[in-house]
Amino acid sequence: MDKIILSEMDANFKNEIAAQPGAEHIQRCFTCGTCTAACPVAEVNDDYDPRKIIRMCILGMKKEVLSSDILWMCSRCYTCYALCPQGVKFSDVLDVLRGMAIKEGYVPKEQYKDAKELDKFVQELRCEIINQKLHPEGDHEKKVKEMIEKELKVTWKK
Ligand code: SF4
Ligand code: SF4
Secondary structure (H helix, E strand, O other), X not given: OOOOOHHHOOOOHHHHHHXXXXXXXXXXXXXXXXXHHHOHHHHHOOOOOHHHHHHHHHHOOHHHHHOOHHHHOOOOOOHHHHHOOOOOOHHHHHHHHHHHHHHOOOOOOHXXXXXXXXXXXXXXXXXXXXXXXXXXXXXXXXXXXXHHHHHHHHHHHO
């Protein structure tokens, strides 16, 4: 992912991205790193770096970006969107990149649906865990266990 081969760069990649709704301001990025510093996924995964993904897009590393597993790691918290001083809207840019990866055959179509379902599951789980902490008298712990068991069955079945 780090190797840059000039002959494989696609100078139009950034324009293709910027032509999609939500990703218009990708070229405003001045690599301040605010998104990466605040991202909860980057905190636990050293390979995940929103600032670097934007740089790779601007450099034209189309194949490397669209074929990378890293596109699918975002937990959709929108912190990067809220904090970016340049209004880049990285979470929306990521959605555009996911769509391009599917359209151009880098990943199967179902991957987008799976990612959406996983995002929903993670947010529901988070709500239940917070509720458990705030209201330990409720049955949230039981619900959390049931949700995890169900998700494991679904994931393993695939
Ligand atoms: S916060 Fe915005 S400007 Fe700063 S690196 Fe991230 S996308 Fe670029
Ligand atoms: S939306 Fe994704 S990339 Fe942005 S801060 Fe949240 S997890 Fe990180």
